[in-house]
Amino acid sequence: MDILQITILGVLASILYILLKEVHASIAFLIILITGIVIFFSIIQQIQLIFETIQRLGDQANVQGLYLTTILKIIGISYIAEIGAHLTKDAGLNSVSKYIELAGKIFILLLAVPIITAVIEAIIGFIPNV
Amino acid sequence: MFVDALILFQIAGIGIIVALIHTILKQMGKEEIAQFATLIGFILVLLIVVNGLSDLFQQIRSVFLF
Numbered sequence: 301m302d303i304l305q306i307t308i309l310g311v312l313a314s315i316l317y318i319l320l321k322e323v324h325a326s327i328a329f330l331i332i333l334i335t336g337i338v339i340f341f342s343i344i345q346q347i348q349l350i351f352e353t354i355q356r357l358g359d360q361a362n363v364q365g366l367y368l369t370t371i372l373k374i375i376g377i378s379y380i381a382e383i384g385a386h387l388t389k390d391a392g393l394n395s396v397s398k399y400i401e402l403a404g405k406i407f408i409l410l411l412a413v414p415i416i417t418a419v420i421e422a423i424i425g426f427i428p429n430v
Numbered sequence: 431m432f433v434d435a436l437i438l439f440q441i442a443g444i445g446i447i448v449a450l451i452h453t454i455l456k457q458m459g460k461e462e463i464a465q466f467a468t469l470i471g472f473i474l475v476l477l478i479v480v481n482g483l484s485d486l487f488q489q490i491r492s493v494f495l496f
Contacts, residue, residue, distance in 0.1 A: 309434070324468075328445065330479045351494075
């Protein structure tokens with residue numbers, strides 16, 4: 301999808317939101333939600349293309365599959381956490397959005413544990429035994 | 431893209447019509463029926479949105495290799 305179309309969609313959604321906010325607040329919130337879904341849907345196909353390219357390059361450079369998968373999963377978690385945090389913030393639940401962001405950070409750290417372990421083991425391997 | 435914008439208009443239309451029905455029923459003095467109309471409109475919109483959300487999460491799952 302074109303960037304122009306996404307922008308027009310956003311403007312349209314905000315107009316409809318302002319229109320509906322007075323008469324029906326809950327449906328106005330669902331309009332925000334569906335706008336985010338539609339825009340993300342159009343982005344995710346492009347993301348898929350980029351990821352296929354990254355994976356092909358990684359295969360050519362003989363990068364271990366575990367590392368690439370971990371990185372892609374981390375990016376996915378951050379996108380999902382971002383969506384949830386922004387939605388809850390729009391609904392006026394600032395604390396819940398903070399909790400969602402915290403959960404995203406924790407899960408990312410959890411996924412990165414094997415990589416961190418590998419790095420620390422490599423560093424320990426450099427240190428000569430006394 | 432056109433279909434996507436259509437969903438937006440659909441939801442906005444449902445919202446406006448439900449608000450209209452609510453106002454008319456309230457003027458007629460039938461508060462309970464007005465509440466039910468609002469509830470059913472909300473459920474209809476929620477159905478559309480939840481379907482879209484589930485599609486999005488499936489797509490994210492397949493793209494980010496979960």
